[in-house]
Structures are given as C-alpha cells and as structure tokens.
Amino acid sequence: MSCHETRELIHGYVDGEVDLVKSMEIEEHLRDCHACTQSYKGIRSLHSVIGDGALRFDPPTNFERRLRSTLRRESEPQRRSIILRWRWVLAGTSLIAAVIVIWVVAGIFGRQSTGDLVAEEIVSSHVRSLMADHLTDVPSSDRHTVKPWFDGKLDFSPPVKDLSQQGFNLNGGRLDYIGNRRVAALVYQRGQHSINVFVWPSSGAAPVNEKASVHQGYNLIRWTNAGMTYWVVSDLNLAELQQFAQLLQGESQALS
Amino acid sequence: MPDQSKAVRFEEIALPHLGAAYNLARWLLHNEHDAEDVVQEAYLRALKSFSGYYGGDSRSWLMTIVRNTCYTWLQKNRALRLSDPIEDKLDEVGLDFADPEMILLQSADSQMVRHALQELPVEFREVMVLREMEDLSYKEIADIVDVPIGTVMSRLARGRKRLQALLAKRMGKEARIELPRNA
Numbered sequence: 001m002s003c004h005e006t007r008e009l010i011h012g013y014v015d016g017e018v019d020l021v022k023s024m025e026i027e028e029h030l031r032d033c034h035a036c037t038q039s040y041k042g043i044r045s046l047h048s049v050i051g052d053g054a055l056r057f058d059p060p061t062n063f064e065r066r067l068r069s070t071l072r073r074e075s076e077p078q079r080r081s082i083i084l085r086w087r088w089v090l091a092g093t094s095l096i097a098a099v100i101v102i103w104v105v106a107g108i109f110g111r112q113s114t115g116d117l118v119a120e121e122i123v124s125s126h127v128r129s130l131m132a133d134h135l136t137d138v139p140s141s142d143r144h145t146v147k148p149w150f151d152g153k154l155d156f157s158p159p160v161k162d163l164s165q166q167g168f169n170l171n172g173g174r175l176d177y178i179g180n181r182r183v184a185a186l187v188y189q190r191g192q193h194s195i196n197v198f199v200w201p202s203s204g205a206a207p208v209n210e211k212a213s214v215h216q217g218y219n220l221i222r223w224t225n226a227g228m229t230y231w232v233v234s235d236l237n238l239a240e241l242q243q244f245a246q247l248l249q250g251e252s253q254a255l256s
Numbered sequence: 257m258p259d260q261s262k263a264v265r266f267e268e269i270a271l272p273h274l275g276a277a278y279n280l281a282r283w284l285l286h287n288e289h290d291a292e293d294v295v296q297e298a299y300l301r302a303l304k305s306f307s308g309y310y311g312g313d314s315r316s317w318l319m320t321i322v323r324n325t326c327y328t329w330l331q332k333n334r335a336l337r338l339s340d341p342i343e344d345k346l347d348e349v350g351l352d353f354a355d356p357e358m359i360l361l362q363s364a365d366s367q368m369v370r371h372a373l374q375e376l377p378v379e380f381r382e383v384m385v386l387r388e389m390e391d392l393s394y395k396e397i398a399d400i401v402d403v404p405i406g407t408v409m410s411r412l413a414r415g416r417k418r419l420q421a422l423l424a425k426r427m428g429k430e431a432r433i434e435l436p437r438n439a
Contacts, residue, residue, distance in 0.1 A: 011409060011413040012409055015387065039375060041360060042361075045361040046420065049361045049369050050388040050389060051388045051389060054391065055366055057283065057291070058279075059274055059278040059295075060288065063292060063295075065294070066296075068267065068271070070296060070300070071263060071299060071303055075263035075266075075303065124404055207287050
C-alpha cells in the first residue's frame with residue numbers, strides 16, 4: 001500500500017472502521033514507513049487526549065433530578081381526559097390504517113421506488129469506493145483468483161468473467177453492503193473509467209429485463225439472470241456500458 | 257396508568273444517555289445554561305415523539321433529537337455558520353509546520369486541546385465529540401448527523417487535521433516542544 005492510500009485510510013484504521021484485509025495492508029506499510037507511522041502516532045495521541053474523559057462536560061448537579069420532575073409534570077395532564085385519549089387512539093388507528101393502505105398500494109404500483117432506493121445506494125457505494133480509494137479487497141485480473149476469494153465471505157458465489165479481450169479489464173473484487181445485505185462487487189476498468197458490478201441472489205423477486213437509468217450523472221444498468229440480481233454502475237457512456245452489460249449477460253447465460 | 261408507565265419507560269430509556277446528551281449540547285453551544293435548556297427541550301421533544309420510537313438504538317434516537325434541537329437553537333440565537341466546503345482550506349488556520357499531523361500530544365495538553373476543539377467549525381466539532389468522546393461508530397454518527405458514512409469519515413479526517421494544525425500553531429507560539437519538520 002502506498003503512503004497516499006495509507007493517509008486516506010488511516011483515520012478509518014484508527015477508528016476500527018477498516019476491514020481486515022485493508023488493516024493488514026496498512027499495518028504492513030506502517031512497519032516500513034516512518035512518516036506514516038509518525039502521522040499514525042499523532043492521530044492516536046490526539047485520540048487519547050480527547051478520549052480520556054478530561055474534556056467531557058458532566059451535567060450539573062441536580063440536573064437529572066430537575067429534568068425528571070419536568071418530564072413527570074409534562075406527562076401528567078394527559079391523564080385527565082379519557083375521552084381525549086380515546087380520540088387519539090382512534091386518530092392513531094386511522095393513521096396506521098392509512099399508512100398500511102398507502103404502503104400496500106405503493107408496493108403494488110411503486111416497484112420502481114424500491115429500485116430507486118437501491119440505485120441511490122449503488123451510486124453512493126460506487127462513489128465511496130472511488131473516493132476512499134477502496135475499490136478492491138482482492139486486486140487481481142485473474143478471475144480464478146477473484147472468484148474463490150469470495151468463498152466463505154458470501155453465502156453465494158458470484159459469476160466472474162474475463163472480458164479483457166473485449167477491452168474491459170478485471171481489476172478485482174470487494175465485499176460491499178447494499179440494502180443491508182452483503183453483496184459481491186466486481187470491478188472492471190475501461191480506459192479511465194471504473195465500472196462496479198454488484199451481484200447478489202434475487203431471493204424470489206420477479207425477473208427483470210435489462211433496464212438502464214441515470215442517477216447523479218452515473219449510468220446504471222440492472223437485470224436479473226439465473227437467480228442473481230446484477231447492477232452495473234459507471235461514469236462510462238451508456239452505449240459502451242450497455243455493450244459491457246450485454247457481454248456479462250451473454251457469458252453468464254452461456255454458463256448457466 | 258398507561259401514561260404513567262409510558263413516562264417511566266421513557267425515563268428508563270432516555271435518562272441513561274443524559275451524560276452523552278449534555279456533553280454534546282455543551283460542546284455545540286459553548287455554554288452551561290444554554291446546554292441545560294436545550295437538553296431539557298430535547299428531552300421534552302423526545303417524550304412527545306416517544307410513541308414513534310419502536311425500539312432499536314435508543315442512544316442514536318435520542319442523540320439525533322438532541323443534536324437537531326441544538327442546531328435549531330443555534331439558528332435562532334446565533335447566526336449558525338457552517339464552513340464552506342469549497343473554501344475550506346487548512347491555510348486559514350495558519351499552517352506553520354511541515355506536517356502538523358505529526359505533533360504528539362500528552363494528557364497535560366488537554367486544556368490546550370479543549371480550546372482548539374472549541375475553535376473548530378461546528379460540523380467538525382460534533383463528529384469529533386461523538387467519535388472521540390462518546391466512542392460512537394461511523395454508522396451511528398452518520399445516523400445522528402444525517403450524512404453518509406463517507407462524509408463522517410472525511411469530516412473526521414479534516415477535523416483532526418484542522419485540530420492538529422491549530423495545536424501546532426499554539427505549541428509553536430509557546431515553543432513548548434520540538435516539532436519534527438521532516439521525517
């Protein structure tokens with residue numbers, strides 16, 4: 001790992017927010033690099049001075065007691081009127097009923113909106129992977145290295161394709177989280193453009209044909225195939241990204 | 257009876273976080289009385305919206321309300337100024353040293369760190385307080401401050417750098433320690 005990468009990730013490392021693979025790379029770099037070690041020690045020393053409790057402000061004496069009696073006073077008047085309370089119960093029940101109706105209707109007509117939420121997460125994840133310089137956990141252009149790397153990290157095995165012949169080089173893979181589940185992220189490179197491919201099992205959702213959209217200036221294409229959901233995101237132009245999507249689909253169909 | 261038990265349950269859930277709530281408010285508002293007022297208001301707000309709390313992380317839930325109440329108060333009582341992310345440069349704090357990241361602090365420096373932390377813009381100060389003093393995870397901070405996790409990470413990194421630059425400047429003035437200029 002380079003000094004630049006280390007400096008990018010050092011705060012996450014100090015805070016215990018970097019994954020094991022990156023942590024080990026950082027530690028390896030710190031063993032050899034005096035400058036980065038100094039900066040690590042600087043952050044650690046700041047952390048221990050601020051965190052040792054001397055800078056904390058404790059609540060004034062009796063504040064908790066005063067607060068408690070204010071809270072008690074506040075919740076008392078509501079006991080007076082039972083009728084009023086029943087009105088609230090009634091209003092609350094109607095509100096919940098309305099919410100359920102809206103939720104069901106939105107569920108039927110609004111499939112797109114969950115897609116939009118996922119799309120947003122996909123784009124943030126893509127941007128974060130570029131920003132924190134954390135594109136890959138397993139940097140390799142060999143699909144026979146990348147695919148087995150996911151074993152034991154995921155409860156499924158993502159298909160990994162070699163598309164270097166067609167000008168899309170495999171850069172590696174990484175674990176990511178989309179919609180609160182672990183997903184596989186495969187990283188391809190086309191010229192200066194990074195492409196993230198997110199793959200996870202479709203879990204019984206209706207199959208979706210290829211669908212392209214644009215979010216925050218990024219092109220996204222998604223589809224399901226052979227029980228897997230695929231999302232492709234990049235700042236690459238749509239035509240080339242569609243070509244890439246076609247290649248991925250073509251090959252996975254051929255395999256399954 | 258149900259109101260009474262609701263009040264008791266609220267106290268059980270919310271009062272254990274009073275220390276964290278007060279500390280955050282005190283750091284954001286700089287003043288003991290204001291912090292006390294705002295925390296009390298936040299707890300009253302939390303009590304009112306308690307019916308909407310269905311379990312989960314009670315600290316994040318309460319701290320979100322405390323933090324928002326602080327911001328409302330700041331907007332009303334002091335022109336709340338967030339630093340401009342584009343204009344935001346380290347130069348403005350006076351970067352006299354080759355690499356302020358490398359200054360090493362000791363517990364005796366805590367008074368100086370306190371003053372420097374008070375000088376930080378509020379959006380950096382709050383993530384520093386939540387991370388370094390309350391030991392919250394990036395995810396919890398992201399929920400409370402309502403920004404993506406990546407933003408929490410970059411604010412912490414920039415907050416620490418600013419703080420170190422401020423400290424380097426103070427230490428340089430007082431000529432208290434040797435600073436490594438190059439390593």
